[in-house]
Each structure stands twice: as structure tokens, then as C-alpha cells.
Amino acid sequence: MIELTKTGIDGLDQILNGGIVKNSTTLVSGNPGAGKSILGLQYIYNGVEMFDEKGIYLSFEENEKDIREAAESIGFENWADHVENGDIKVFDKQVLLRENDFTSSLDLLLDDIQDDDYQRMVLDSLTMFQLFFENEQEKRTYLLKFTDILRKNELTTLMTNEQGAVFPDTDIGLENYLTDGNIYLIQTPTESGVNRYVWVAKMRKQNIETDIFPMEIEHGGITVHQNASAFSMMSEDESPI
Numbered sequence: 368m369i370e371l372t373k374t375g376i377d378g379l380d381q382i383l384n385g386g387i388v389k390n391s392t393t394l395v396s397g398n399p400g401a402g403k404s405i406l407g408l409q410y411i412y413n414g415v416e417m418f419d420e421k422g423i424y425l426s427f428e429e430n431e432k433d434i435r436e437a438a439e440s441i442g443f444e445n446w447a448d449h450v451e452n453g454d455i456k457v458f459d460k461q462v463l464l465r466e467n468d469f470t471s472s473l474d475l476l477l478d479d480i481q482d483d484d485y486q487r488m489v490l491d492s493l494t495m496f497q498l499f500f501e502n503e504q505e506k507r508t509y510l511l512k513f514t515d516i517l518r519k520n521e522l523t524t525l526m527t528n529e530q531g532a533v534f535p536d537t538d539i540g541l542e543n544y545l546t547d548g549n550i551y552l553i554q555t556p557t558e559s560g561v562n563r564y565v566w567v568a569k570m571r572k573q574n575i576e577t578d579i580f581p582m583e584i585e586h587g588g589i590t591v592h593q594n595a596s597a598f599s600m601m602s603e604d605e606s607p608i
């Protein structure tokens with residue numbers, strides 16, 4: 368029986384057929400503003416608030432204060448308390464970029480997580496993470512080692528990935544060798560704002576709903592409307608394919 372880690376995000380667990388496969392690594396891709404960071408924050412926050420699971424949040428782009436402010440502004444008001452008492456551990460850009468040699472920083476971090484009992488991890492973002500490697504081979508080797516250690520430590524991980532075009536491959540084809548799951552967040556402009564959608568393109572070992580579903584971001588975070596496939600709601604001009 369496959370164990371699942373619930374995101375606690377309304378609608379998303381249903382289209383995942385229960386949740387994310389435990390100990391897996393899932394890529395969350397989308398263009399800027401699509402909601403990748405909010406999904407990551409919500410996954411970690413819900414872990415503590417709803418499921419008594421501790422989380423690690425890695426950010427190469429923001430400092431601890433920015434992360435806290437983003438979490439509080441979306442309505443995760445106990446974020447700072449959870450960080451304070453260690454249920455959420457934040458490694459921000461200042462910590463991650465402290466060492467001259469970036470992989471030494473990550474090795475320190477990996478040592479750190481092996482001592483503790485964390486179940487969830489978010490890495491925001493893989494796009495930045497990759498910039499630290501000089502060539503493709505070095506990057507692949509390190510990423511494989513990194514995800515292997517996460518798996519051995521029983522961490523269920525989301526990695527955000529910035530993407531210009533919506534469908535379907537990343538420029539570097541990461542999903543082909545690195546991740547167990549692929550979630551795409553899509554936003555399309557409308558006259559009054561944006562329409563948002565989520566597409567779970569892949570989840571290894573799991574029978575998922577592969578339709579594209581509408582989602583909303585509002586105070587309290589992301590909600591996915593799993594009863595309405597987006598294709599019936601999108602106009603032809605708006606279709607991302």
C-alpha cells in the first residue's frame with residue numbers, strides 16, 4: 368500500500384487521488400506569479416497545522432523575513448511561531464549562500480536534516496539552485512545525490528521551477544530524470560485579472576486526475592476546484608496548449 372502525504376490544499380489532494388507519494392520529489396512548475404511559492408508555503412504550513420508533520424523550507428531567493436512576511440500576508444499567521452519552536456526550519460538565501468562553495472553549504476544542511484525528524488521539504492527554487500553548477504554533468508550528478516538523500520531521510524519534497532512557456536517540458540528536461548511528480552501551475556490573463564489552473568501531469572505510482580482544474584489564490588491560500596475541468600471553462604484563445 369503506497370503511503371501518501373496530504374498537501375491539505377482543498378481540491379489538490381482529491382485530484383492527486385489522496386496526496387503526494389511519500390518520500391517522493393515533485394516539481395512545481397509555472398511562470399512568475401503563478402503561485403509556486405504560495406503552494407510551497409501552504410504545503411509546509413499545513414503539514415504542521417493539520418498533520419503534525421515538520422517541514423524544511425529552503426529559499427535561494429528570499430531571506431527569512433521576506434518568507435515570513437509572504438506567509439503571514441497570505442494568512443498563515445502562525446508561521447513565525449512554528450519557525451520559533453522548530454516545527455518549520457527555514458534555510459534562507461543568507462544561510463545557503465554563506466559558504467563560498469555552494470555544495471559545502473548544502474552538505475552542511477544535509478548533515479543537519481539527518482539529525483532531525485522532518486517529513487516535508489520545499490526547495491524554492493530549483494531554477495536558482497541549478498545556476499550554481501558549472502556544467503550539466505555536475506548538476507545532474509549533484510541533483511541525483513541530493514534527491515537520493517532526501518528520499519533516504521523520508522522527506523516528501525516539492526521543488527519549484529520557474530518556467531516561461533507553460534507546456535510541457537522544462538528547458539533542461541529535469542522531469543525526465545529527477546522527479547517523481549510534476550505539477551504545473553498555469554495563469555492566463557483576462558480583462559479583469561487572471562484565471563489560474565493546476566495540472567498534475569505526472570505522479571509516479573499514483574493514479575491521478577490528469578485534467579486541468581481551475582484554482583484560486585485568496586487569503587488562506589490556494590483552493591483547487593476539482594469538480595470543473597478547466598477545458599470546459601477556457602475559451603479557445605485562452606487555452607494554454
Ligand SMILES: Nc1ncnc2c1ncn2[C@@H]1O[C@H](COP(=O)(O)OP(=O)(O)OP(=O)(O)O)[C@@H](O)[C@H]1O
Nearest residue numbers: 398399400401402403404405406440441584585586
Ligand atoms: N492574499 C492574496 N490574495 C489573492 N492573491 C494573492 C494573495 N497573495 C498573493 N496572491 C497572488 O499570488 C501570486 C504570487 O504567487 P507566488 O509568489 O506564489 O508566485 P510564484 O509562482 O512563486 O512567482 P515567482 O516565480 O515570481 O516567485 C501573486 O501574483 C498574487 O496575485
